[in-house]
Amino acid sequence: MVGAEIFATVGSVAKKEHLMREYGIPEDHIFYSRDTSFAQAINHATNGEGVDVVLNSLAGNALRETWECLAHFGRFIEIGKRDIMSNSRLEMSPFEHNAMFASVDLTVVTAERPRIMKRLLEDVFGLLEQGKIRPVSPITIFSMENVETAFRTLQAGKTMGKILVVPNGNDQIMATPAKKMEDLLRADATYIIIGGTGGLGRSICKWVIERGGRNIVLLSRHTSTSGKVRELIEQAKLSEATVISRSCDVSIKEQVDRLVMTDLSHIPPIRGVIHAAMFLDDVLFENMTYSQWESVVNAKCKGAWNFHHALSNHSLDFFIALSSVAGIVGNRGQSAYAAANTFLNAFVQYRLSRGLSAVCIDLTAVSDVGYLAENAERKAQVLENLGSETINEVEVLALIGAAIDGTLAKSCNGHSITGLHIGDKLDDLFFVNDGKFKQLRDAAVAAKSSVSTTMIQMSLRDQVKSSATFDAARTVVCDALMSKVSSVLMVPLEEMDARKPIVVYGMDSLVAIEIRNFITREFQANLQVLEFLAGDSMVGLAEIILKRSRIREWEDDKKGATEDDLGTEEEGRNENGKLTVETESSQGREAEGRDVEQVISGEKEGGNVEQVTKENVG
Structure with a gap:
């Protein structure tokens, strides 16, 4: 299709004959890959120059020999995985001649760059439809x-x-039967609940027994074998379960190591950890002592870290960290507590990045079990100042079940946040202006304001069409553009300035394509990506959009501009056969003293095209 001279390697005579028969590759361009003699043959066939592009799936010495076949300025595209997974070494000498080595894994592209994958598939299907490939x-x-x-x-x-x-x-296919909830946990394993002697910990312990667990260790800084804990131990015996209560300061590494390696060595292997430790000491940061900071942070942070290392040789089915929504929204007087919970969020992602099991559940206030349920005075205070909804015992246990069976890992990358609901408390919540909560805030505003709802229901196209003046229509376009940029880049709308260009908010080329598609869809105007990156203000960009829009003509304001302002490729060629595209800002250009000329070119069939970007700032 592009006139390339193709060399190939095969592993058998049958494959060689197939390439000759089906693809017309000459016999003297096909070599055997069962040994590395092909490298010398390819260099001989190319007069020692090598090949310009290599598409490789060979491994080991065959890969290294193929790498040596690359011509100066050549590109080596690796689609194999064996050497990458084994972290093999690569000779560096070809890089002296501007060689490029790139790895392409389409599964990674699909997972992390879905828009690129969509475009690639569209291009391939287009070539198939045109009959250019088969x-x-x-x-x-x-x-x-x-x-x-x-x-x-x-x-x-x-x-x-x-x-x-x-x-x-x-x-008829073989399938693994789904686990019943009562068989979720194993009878031949041990499960540790850190902070397990508190109200929530005891509730989790009962739930573990109901789900099949028969060996549970409850940890707290002080041994508790009386009252409710003693009652729990006795109840567990009726289900033939063993509940052990141990004293352990999880912030002290030596105590954790001794617990895991010595104290619990006689019971079944540890297969799961639920980290529910919590210590509160609310105080404003400016008045906080270091000991107060440590007392709040250590149980959560050092506890998680110490168990992570102590259990590094254990095969864990789950490691669940019960964090708090305070780490996401921040609560007054709880900076240390918020920091500790934020650490847990990052810690879980760290374990996941290492291929280890981990889930973090950011709990809001639990209303009917645990700390608040057992401290009436504190409960009244928290509920009065709470910036989020409460959650109950049943919901907490359901989330833990979802964490164990893998549902949370699939649906929210191992991080679940509870209790965030703005509702009619829009003006009372201190965190609503945080950019992270823009979607929630916008939904609350739309629900609260019937005027906003009416405007949302009225399409942007209709708003432009019904505008009384060009300036009014430009305001509609500018507001919509700012709202879209705010949504895509997660920049609070109130922090944006229409007099500034979009690029100051961190827009890259992929985002620019999304914005361009939005403009084309909503305003029927065609813009180039380069026009977003040229540095024009959003007001100026809105004016360009409006002038090119096919929704409505603005005879007086457009001053002769048409929807075909850019012209065709032929119209844009100058007398030297070069394709020139000039982008001019409609506002602020004289004030800034900026002259931007963009000429797009390279070598194409039928003409010279060159790319130059020149800026003169006065």
């Missing part, structure tokens, strides 16, 4: 019930083309 051949098809055979065939490494697994309505 599907890979041959394709070997397996039914879903023979999926194991398909993978074994692939593993053998003797296939050509692609293996395709196609589901059919009558396929």
